[in-house]
Amino acid sequence: MRIRFINALILTMEENRPLFNGEVHVEDNLITYVGPSLELDETFDRIINVEGNLLMPGFKNIHSHSPMTFLRSYADDLPLFEWLHNAVFPLENKIQPGDQYVLSKIAFAEYLTSGITLCFDMYYSPLETAKAAVDSGFRAALCGTVTKYKESVEEMKAAYHTINKMSPLVSYHLGFHAEYTATPEILKELAKAAHELKVPIWSHISETKREVDECIEKYGVSPAVYIDNLGLYKYGGGGFHGVHFTDADFEVYKKRKLSIVTNPSANTKLASGIAPIKRYLDEGINVGIGTDGPASNNALDFFREMWLVTGLAKLRENDASVVDAYAVLKMATVNGATALNMLNARYLSEGSLADIIMLDLNQPNMQPINNIEKNIVYAGSKSNVIMTMINGKVLYENGEFFLDEPIEEIYRKGQEITERLKG
Amino acid sequence: MRIRFINALILTMEENRPLFNGEVHVEDNLITYVGPSLELDETFDRIINVEGNLLMPGFKNIHSHSPMTFLRSYADDLPLFEWLHNAVFPLENKIQPGDQYVLSKIAFAEYLTSGITLCFDMYYSPLETAKAAVDSGFRAALCGTVTKYKESVEEMKAAYHTINKMSPLVSYHLGFHAEYTATPEILKELAKAAHELKVPIWSHISETKREVDECIEKYGVSPAVYIDNLGLYKYGGGGFHGVHFTDADFEVYKKRKLSIVTNPSANTKLASGIAPIKRYLDEGINVGIGTDGPASNNALDFFREMWLVTGLAKLRENDASVVDAYAVLKMATVNGATALNMLNARYLSEGSLADIIMLDLNQPNMQPINNIEKNIVYAGSKSNVIMTMINGKVLYENGEFFLDEPIEEIYRKGQEITERLKG
Secondary structure: OEEEEEEEEEOOOOOOOOOEEEEEEEEOOEEEEEEOOOOOOOOOOEEEEOOOOEEEEOEEEEEEOHHHHHHOOOOOOOOHHHHHHHHHHHHHOOOOOOHHHHHHHHHHHHHHHOOEEEEEEEOOOHHHHHHHHHHHOOOEEEEOOEOOOOOOHHHHHHHHHHHOOOOOOEEEEEEEOOHHHOOHHHHHHHHHHHHHHOOOEEEEEOOOHHHHHHHHHHHOOOHHHHHHHOOOOOOOEEEEEOOOOOHHHHHHHHHOOOEEEEOHHHHHHOOOOOOOHHHHHHOOOEEEEOOOOOOOOOOOOHHHHHHHHHHHHHHHHOOOOOOOHHHHHHHHHHHHHHHOOOHHHOOOOOOOEOOEEEEOOOOHHHOOOOOHHHHHHHHOOHHHEEEEEEOOEEEEEOOEEOOOOOHHHHHHHHHHHHHHHHO | OEEEEEEEEEOOOOOOOOOEEEEEEEEOOEEEEEEOOOOOOOOOOEEEEOOOOEEEEOEEEEEEOHHHHHHOOOOOOOOHHHHHHHHHHHHHOOOOOOHHHHHHHHHHHHHHHOOEEEEEEEOOOHHHHHHHHHHHOOOEEEEOOEOOOOOOHHHHHHHHHHHOOOOOOEEEEEEEOOHHHOOHHHHHHHHHHHHHHOOOEEEEEOOOHHHHHHHHHHHOOOHHHHHHHOOOOOOOEEEEEOOOOOHHHHHHHHHOOOEEEEOHHHHHHOOOOOOOHHHHHHOOOEEEEOOOOOOOOOOOOHHHHHHHHHHHHHHHHOOOOOOOHHHHHHHHHHHHHHHOOOHHHOOOOOOOEOOEEEEOOOOHHHOOOOOHHHHHHHHOOHHHEEEEEEOOEEEEEOOEEOOOOOHHHHHHHHHHHHHHHHO
């Protein structure tokens, strides 16, 4: 399958390559040409006239819990503890095999509408989510989530071997839910697995102040230091949220070259605080962006997240000039791919994966045009996403989905499952 | 013109009237029926099958500067002072007659995509903006903005008489830009005009801490007290922003039954702070929502604003349960209309103005459906707005605009003007 995009404005996200007008070729799952417009006789399976709109790499959603769509808008405006114990856990306990497959597909469809071409997903039974991704054509990295209640290191090792052989669309990473839901024994066993497989480790980290305070009380050190002391970061990885880092935590993340994934919507809506993004950047720590799950956010909208990354940083630092739009776009694309060591997903460039989005600039929120990058971050909206391509396949275009089953069917099944879980 | 909406899910926003399935009739500019589905023989000019999607009153954007679209994404990531003096003012000084007419139309189109059916707009030369609104079919309340540099109370009185007679789509209110850009003499003259005309007064108020500190330094009292002492609030009105209110300011707003209009995006992006929304509600003060202008925001997206109103309140109060979704929806609709004393624009009810929006529930961000109101505020997006009707006319439907000139023409002229202003 060969696709040619003509008359495009192109933002490759490569360093020092400014926006330019030209064309892009895709062959199977790869980008084969990015450059000025060409006079060509060759045949393509499809020629897409971009009509001066923007092509750029898809957004990388580096922290989510996709199957949790059943909890969207089910219980909001509640204190965190009450929300978890009276709303989230009771419904989660009723999940049956097959449910996650459907519930994830709703999230994947939502990602497509927002220009997200990769999600790093943490939830139980990752095989179902992986299968849903492969069937949908969506790209997903799955993350293990051992706790003292559910999942074991052994199960994660099995998932590691299965999912990493399943399809080029999916991969699997070891992880644990969080320091406060694990025991030192579990974490030691996990460290051993990471050393055996020579792989990075991911987890929630320092999402709330309480979590940090309790970790220091229990172990005398803050979470990143505690995790590092157990040897879990020997092969890299990183953490989700990172709202309340101590100086020592920053040192660990610098020394181990770890990544932080910021989830500004969820941290705001659950009143957890504002992550110190400016400091992460100043320290040279790689920062990616995640939507977190639909239970807490409730949308999976990367435009909301991007705007909040910079907006909240400005508010936190009391300085309207910090964390500029381009830095945010880099986090949303390049840094996300870098966090997962998916170096061929960083740019819209020759040889990279054909994970491309098209943004409509002919909508009022982009007009008049003064600065495209700032427009995307400060004025952009899901309504500007008019095409999302993953692995060389157009999965979403002008409001229509091209998945393995009709979207209405996915909605219907999702609603049915949700009613059963609530019942 | 008679229009019938059938198979609708209806959110009227009236107190104690829960969501229901039914139909809505519109005759000319008014809503003539809201109730259960009917068997009818009557003819209508158009029957719109809502297909189970949602009809609700349009959003009221109670503070904006619509003509400032030329500054969208022109200068961001700058400290406030530098932004105003090096970017905003030099370009504003080059505006020529006719420019605002076009530039406002871009904003009106953007409002339509976001389900906004009314804006309360503060900018110089309100006649041009008013004419743009009338020609577009958009509903706008214009607000005077006298400062020591531009506009006079006399000019405002003239605009008051002209615009209030112009069309049922537009109205005019007296206002001043802010305490710090006025002199006591101007404000005394304005108070006299308000007493003569028996009208409310509006202004920016307590947007930054610096502004409040300097007011106290100059006059010994905080802005709301100062303004009230001059007699400006005798006939009501209110203020935009209200981020840094003193206890005495709250007292003035309660006593005078004034409204606060919160602008969370702009306050975040310009690092001004988080408004005390919970306290306003606790004190019984009417709170509306505004996007502020495209120069500071940069989008005019009510879904962003609604989410931020509750999100930032949760962050500020360190409590995930405050300012719930329904309270936000009320601010976005009923309270906005109440602020301007437009009581027939509050609800989707018989006899009210036909300012109605249709939200698509068959998009992944609304699925599965657990709670529609929470979905709108927490998961909703401009992409869900599939129709915007103002004064009984469909101005936006499925991504298309129905204005007095083609949208491409408005973009072209807007870009031309912007290039000239930057040149």
